[in-house]
Amino acid sequence: MSTLSSKYEPQAVEDKWYQYWLENNYFHAEPDPEKEPYSIVIPPPNVTGVLHMGHMLNNTIQDILIRKARMEGKQACWVPGTDHASIATEAKVVRMLREKGIKKSDLSRDEFIEHAWEWREKYGGIILEQLKKLGASCDWERTAFTMDEGYYKAVIRVFVDLYKKGYIYRGLRMINWDCEAQTALSNEEVIHKEDDEKSILYSVKYQIKDSDDFVVIATQRPETIMGDTAIAVNPKDERHQHLIGKKALVPFINREIPIIGDDYVELDFGTGCLKVTPAHDQNDYDIGQRHNLEVIDTINLDGTLNEKCEIPEYVGKDRFAVRKQIVKDLKAADLIVNEEEFITKIGRSERTNTVVEPKLSLQWFIKMIEISRQAHQAVMDDEVVLYPAKFKNTYNHWMENVRDWCISRQLWWGQRIPAYYYGDNEDDFVVAETESEAIELASTKTGRSIATKDLKQDEDVLDTWASSWLFPQAVFDGFNDDCFDVEKGQIIPGKNKDLDYFYPTNTLVTAPEILFFWVARMIIAGYEYTGKKPFKDVYLTGIVRDKQRRKMSKQLGNSPDPLDLIKEYGADGVRTGMLFSSPAGNDLLFDIKLCEQGRNFSNKIWNAFRLITNWEIDENASNPDNQFALNWFEARFNQALVELEDHFSKFRMSDALMTVYKLIWDDYCSWYLEMIKPPFGEKIDRKTFDATIKLQEKLMKVLHPFMPFLTEEIWQQIDDRNPEEAIIISKWPEPDSFDQILLDEANLAFEVVSNIRNLRNSNNLSPKEQLELKVVTKDKGAFKNSTSAIKKMANLSTLEFVDKKPDNCMSFVLQSGEFFVPITGEIDVEAQKTELQKELDYQRGFLNTVQKKLGNERFVNNAPEQVVAAERKKLADAEAKIKALEEQLKKLG
């Protein structure tokens, strides 16, 4: 008996084949003019990251695309890499140091960076190693890192170039400041808790200048009163219109501030009067810009108040302490007219949980409108195609309202901004790739000799996205001295073999959350630096959620460890499990059962293969009866292949997998193999065997992108008669034309078989008991090739065509005939009758609707001829069927 286990054991083969692929360098691709290129750049995961379910989905899809392309004979190159992820990594390093008792503030910049590199050496590779377990066929020789020396230089070069082109400027901007960690936060690091954050809204009286009247404003931050530079009301507000143009006095310090009209103010919130504190609120800042208001920053970096608040007893105290204090003082002065609780969505720092302080500071920006124009148009014109298409709208909306991009971050880990200051004025700086260039530039600019010690480089680093937006060119070293023209600020074609060949890349597979952060910006950089798009298609995956639709997250603990899953179900099982429920662009509701389904599928295939390998071959025998099965499956395969290509072309990965799944499980295993399977103990003829092996091989090929390990294992076991050395580089089957008539005949045959099986079931007849079948039909041709297959599959002793309807039979009616199975034992007449009656009722109902349609003159006159003709045929068929059913019912009494 078999030497193969009846259970497929992925653990035993996966590492072996991955190693084999690596050793043979199958993943590596060099430019080859003979071949069509196909390239993908990975969305680089955070260098500190650990593989999660989102990565699994994302990388499975990329691997499928790249493996298919490779088999199609393209030069397939999938470039892997990691992102230095400045904020996330720096936070991790800080935490790690803290655990060792080292404070970041005690370290110099260089010392800290050194620690960060150590960290990255130690943990940076983990996620890529994990990808290997998944089977990812990345070109590891090309592994990139956004802080690699060459990449670093590219980022700096681009900064300098954009500065020279006038796209980069320095400006004031309201940022999220973490007073505890003393750093700026990106919006993503600020958590807005909606639920139970309660605050008090105070109504405070401000005296109107030169009168005894007051204006009452509402605020939840009375400690910022001293930074007020205006009071705003809505110009449409009849209650307050008359105040516009007057002046009010800030409590305690009695500074005069104007009362202005601005649409921003809501009529029905608070008192309808808003105190404007441009230094400590984004909206107030915007209002300040519109009305040229002064900005008075009363809060220090650590959250205490400074001298500008003008009240000595508040200076140096924490903002929240001052809040309590000033409320007391305002009450004492009888200036608070109302207090009410309300629920606020205050922002807190993800890291320290302190309330984020909006703060104005000088930051670096990229002007976006002009530079993004072509990238905007490219997507609108489908030059770059988004899948699913609905994201085109989102993209459009964003690009139409694009805002300048703040690219500086108050961190150390990242590309340091190459601006060098030589004086105290805001404009006393130069931007240069290197310090020596900076010295030169500064000397020229100032007309005096500037030395290293006179220069101070900007302390900030660049936003991570300001490096990863160059990924598609930078991974091919597109900004090096040879191919980057510094004068033009462009990458010159013909100077970089890799870039000339692999760029533009073909497909980008990523998450919709970063459509703007990353995808849009890559398109912008692509056009800016190469004049070309960076990729043709963008496939946006969904978010992996649990069964309750909750996002998978560490905090919730609802995310399984992908490596554990791989251990349990095999990489192939997990890959297919992810894909079973992930229609393009929809969220994926992950359920462990899907991995189980994937594993079961592996096992099914394994056992089909086991069946074949156990057959003994008779070199001399021939079995013409098998020809039908062979011809049919060939046709069916080609039909499925056309379907498969269609799904692939539309990035319907889940449907593509399902096509292969059904082809293998239903068509191949349940029908084809059962049709050609020799009776127990008998040998199979050579011709059928060889043909079957060929089919198995073809099936393994179309399955390979989805299940690389299992298919390679089977391929390698099939033996060496095949000249193709490994399935990973074997040739993808070409779709061929197929015989529809043959497929129709088979479908009819299968229906007959199913009906007979059904009769067995409902009459408790064993599948082992042989039955006879008598067929009354006008169209014997419909069974021309399939009779022996029907006999075998339905376990019939005879199948004959008769003219007269036999008695004492179970029966059923199909499109072109009536089918009778003589019965020796007891038949369940009632069951038969209900079956037939049910069918009869259905047919009569159907007939009714068709008659109605055809009775409608307007239908007959207006509908296209074929539609009417089809309707007439339906009518005739239904009438014939009804007649047959009625007769059979009559016979049963």
Next chain:
RNA sequence: GGGAUCUUAGCUCAGCUGGUUCAGAGCACCUGCCUUACAAGCAGGGGGUCACUGGUUCGAAUCCAGUAGGUCCCACCA
């Protein structure tokens, strides 16, 4: 508040330019089976007013309008 998008079987989803692949798939469920590849399996079966209300049309799951509900993105109420 602005925008996008969705609502089809118990669940997750297909369903292209309105008409035979128009009511589908996978899973789940039910009934028989340990039949010599596979119980991680085999055979069979039952599930749906296509969210609701109108309209256009000879004909609507499909097109239009409105209603209800869901999801996402952006901006956020001092």
